[in-house]
Amino acid sequence: MTLRRLKSIALTIGFWLLVGVLVLYAIFPFYYAIVTSLKPSSQLFEVSYWVDSLDFSNYVTVLSQPTFLAAIRNSVIVALSVVLIALLLGLTAAWALGRVRFRGRTTVMMIVLGVSMFPQVAVLSGLFEVIRTLDLYNSPGGLILSYTIFTLPFTVWILTTFMRQLPDELEEAAIVDGASPWVTLTKVFMPLLWPAMATTGLLAFIAAWNEFLFALTFTLTDSQRTVPVAIALISGGSQYELPWGPIMAASVIVTVPLVVLVVIFQRRIVSGLTAGAVKG
Amino acid sequence: MAGLTLERVNKRFGSTQVIDDVSMQIDNGEFIVFVGPSGCGKSTLLRLIAGLESITHGDLMIDDQRVNNLTPPERGIGMVFQSYALYPHMSVYDNIAFGLKLAKQEKQTVDERVRHTAKLLQLDGLLERLPKALSGGQRQRVAIGRAMAREPKILLFDEPLSNLDAALRVQTRNEIARLHERLGSTMIYVTHDQVEAMTLADRIVVLNAGHVEQIGTPRELYERPASRFVAGFIGSPKMNFIQVTAEADAEQGCRVEIPAVGQRALPLAFSAGSGSANEATLGVRPEHLIPTPSERGEGLEIVNVEYLGSEAYLYLERNDGELLVCRTQAPSPFQRGQRVTLDFDPLHGHLFDHDGRAVPPLERHAAPAAAQGATS
Numbered sequence: 261m262t263l264r265r266l267k268s269i270a271l272t273i274g275f276w277l278l279v280g281v282l283v284l285y286a287i288f289p290f291y292y293a294i295v296t297s298l299k300p301s302s303q304l305f306e307v308s309y310w311v312d313s314l315d316f317s318n319y320v321t322v323l324s325q326p327t328f329l330a331a332i333r334n335s336v337i338v339a340l341s342v343v344l345i346a347l348l349l350g351l352t353a354a355w356a357l358g359r360v361r362f363r364g365r366t367t368v369m370m371i372v373l374g375v376s377m378f379p380q381v382a383v384l385s386g387l388f389e390v391i392r393t394l395d396l397y398n399s400p401g402g403l404i405l406s407y408t409i410f411t412l413p414f415t416v417w418i419l420t421t422f423m424r425q426l427p428d429e430l431e432e433a434a435i436v437d438g439a440s441p442w443v444t445l446t447k448v449f450m451p452l453l454w455p456a457m458a459t460t461g462l463l464a465f466i467a468a469w470n471e472f473l474f475a476l477t478f479t480l481t482d483s484q485r486t487v488p489v490a491i492a493l494i495s496g497g498s499q500y501e502l503p504w505g506p507i508m509a510a511s512v513i514v515t516v517p518l519v520v521l522v523v524i525f526q527r528r529i530v531s532g533l534t535a536g537a538v539k540g
Numbered sequence: 541m542a543g544l545t546l547e548r549v550n551k552r553f554g555s556t557q558v559i560d561d562v563s564m565q566i567d568n569g570e571f572i573v574f575v576g577p578s579g580c581g582k583s584t585l586l587r588l589i590a591g592l593e594s595i596t597h598g599d600l601m602i603d604d605q606r607v608n609n610l611t612p613p614e615r616g617i618g619m620v621f622q623s624y625a626l627y628p629h630m631s632v633y634d635n636i637a638f639g640l641k642l643a644k645q646e647k648q649t650v651d652e653r654v655r656h657t658a659k660l661l662q663l664d665g666l667l668e669r670l671p672k673a674l675s676g677g678q679r680q681r682v683a684i685g686r687a688m689a690r691e692p693k694i695l696l697f698d699e700p701l702s703n704l705d706a707a708l709r710v711q712t713r714n715e716i717a718r719l720h721e722r723l724g725s726t727m728i729y730v731t732h733d734q735v736e737a738m739t740l741a742d743r744i745v746v747l748n749a750g751h752v753e754q755i756g757t758p759r760e761l762y763e764r765p766a767s768r769f770v771a772g773f774i775g776s777p778k779m780n781f782i783q784v785t786a787e788a789d790a791e792q793g794c795r796v797e798i799p800a801v802g803q804r805a806l807p808l809a810f811s812a813g814s815g816s817a818n819e820a821t822l823g824v825r826p827e828h829l830i831p832t833p834s835e836r837g838e839g840l841e842i843v844n845v846e847y848l849g850s851e852a853y854l855y856l857e858r859n860d861g862e863l864l865v866c867r868t869q870a871p872s873p874f875q876r877g878q879r880v881t882l883d884f885d886p887l888h889g890h891l892f893d894h895d896g897r898a899v900p901p902l903e904r905h906a907a908p909a910a911a912q913g914a915t916s
Contacts (some may be wrong), residue, residue: 338860369621378626384737402625429621429623429626432592432619432621433619433625433626433686434627434638435611436590436591436612436613436617436618436619437642437690438611438613438643438690439611439642448627451629452629
């Protein structure tokens with residue numbers, strides 16, 4: 261009896277130890293960034309794992325730079341536009357691919373999936389030409405276009421999967437009620453697809469918010485940059501100094517909105533990822 | 541309210557012929573039931589009428605207007621689906637109002653219609669609920685309400701009772717019958733349950749493998765089935781079928797040689813064809829078989845007796861292992877293991893020829909029901 265008890269206690273301890281290690285592994289870099297951002301620059305290189313004193317000078321430095329504020333604004337515009345366009349196109353494409361029977365439907369799905377497998381670098385030069393031709397270089401439009409290209413495949417795939425799980429009779433009931441495809445999509449399907457749309461929208465937002473390579477390549481001036489590039493280009497007083505404090509502060513500032521978004525949509529995401537698994 | 545005509549309607553999915561030259565005339569205000577085994581095309585036929593599938597060729601007319609290319613609301617139909625297919629995110633009110641709003645009705649008209657419909661179906665207190673907060677029977681009523689809110693000319697039901705439990709099914713069946721009485725609109729109802737078909741229908745359409753086997757009142761179908769298929773499909777327990785050899789007889793109609801019974805004369809106009817055309821199938825309903833206890837061990841053995849309270853079924857084993865069913869009054873004087881001889885009233889015997897078609901009765905014996913069926 262006591263042996264079994266001991267065993268269960270040991271197992272519990274082991275389980276929580278493992279959880280602790282995983283949490284530490286996942287959280288530590290972000291935690292260290294927060295700690296660093298709250299140190300004055302004089303203490304930057306003293307290794308300490310706790311916040312001894314609150315010093316917001318780094319945040320003040322970053323937020324007083326107009327280029328950084330412009331970058332945040334650009335990021336918000338680009339990310340929101342990408343989410344809206346991707347959801348609109350993704351939803352309509354998912355309706356066609358999930359609901360309408362036509363020749364070559366599977367082929368289209370495969371091509372969509374294939375496109376998403378190209379690494380960014382492979383299409384970089386080609387995309388650069390496209391953006392130059394469309395006169396979108398050094399403007400948010402260029403970034404919106406290129407991010408949408410990379411966001412659409414998974415948006416379409418996820419939404420198509422969810423669209424297929426909705427019962428056929430629901431659409432037929434709408435048809436009998438006199439609904440056009442657009443009304444069926446917006447009034448009947450969209451409210452039922454909210455969890456899936458929240459999930460894909462959030463993933464698209466994160467992808468657009470964090471993207472670096474395209475943002476670096478397709479923009480030229482400080483006023484058009486997005487946050488990841490702006491952070492990378494924060495420079496110190498001389499070329500020998502990397503201003504770790506402001507960089508960390510900037511990183512924390514741009515990560516917090518994401519964390520908040522994820523927390524808000526957490527329930528939606530979970531229900532979105534499992535919805536339809538059980539007949540409801 | 542409207543009459544409906546199908547003229548040589550065909551439906552093909554790829555190379556599969558699902559509906560094969562179906563023609564029928566449905567009168568204004570009639571309650572028609574499509575019945576048949578699964579895969580016979582009854583649901584497809586309903587969907588063709590609804591406009592959810594396109595007709596490959598043939599004509600569908602509503603009120604003498606060809607409607608092949610019209611959308612469901614333009615045809616003026618309402619439909620109740622098997623799974624109800626209520627919009628899960630809308631309240632009962634919005635579910636019923638959805639079609640009305642799409643038809644661009646005045647807000648006040650919509651409200652009046654919804655409340656009127658809800659009252660008719662006893663949904664008054666539930667208008668603000670979501671479908672998930674309703675019981676099966678209530679959902680069913682909402683689905684019917686949604687279908688009839690636009691006051692369609694024709695109401696279609698696709699196996700609406702199959703998701704309900706037995707007690708609720710009987711109750712809802714009653715409600716649908718009363719609703720038809722009150723609305724007086726044309727209704728077409730699909731089911732695989734012959735009890736639903738018999739109890740609800742003005743006329744039943746029996747479908748088999750995409751074509752119409754017989755159209756008639758429940759009584760016609762039961763008493764004068766046009767084919768062996770209809771005879772076996774309508775009625776529970778099933779009609780007994782016995783292979784016999786038949787011979788035309790000018791005086792009595794025809795004579796059949798029945799194994800274990802002997803020779804009997806039937807008032808049917810049998811005409812022997814060529815080859816093995818003397819082979820025929822005799823059909824007798826369980827209630828028309830008359831068992832008599834045998835004295836010297838001849839006849840058939842009773843292998844099972846089912847007691848149902850008001851009646852009892854005797855199962856008799858034939859020499860070839862097939863079972864015959866015999867319906868008797870309860871309490872039944874017969875017991876398992878007993879041997880009985882069988883007989884039947886020749887007026888209640890059905891004969892089906894080589895191709896499964898019913899042999900028509902002699903002119904002078906034609907039953908009133910059958911005569912009626914021929915004219916309608």
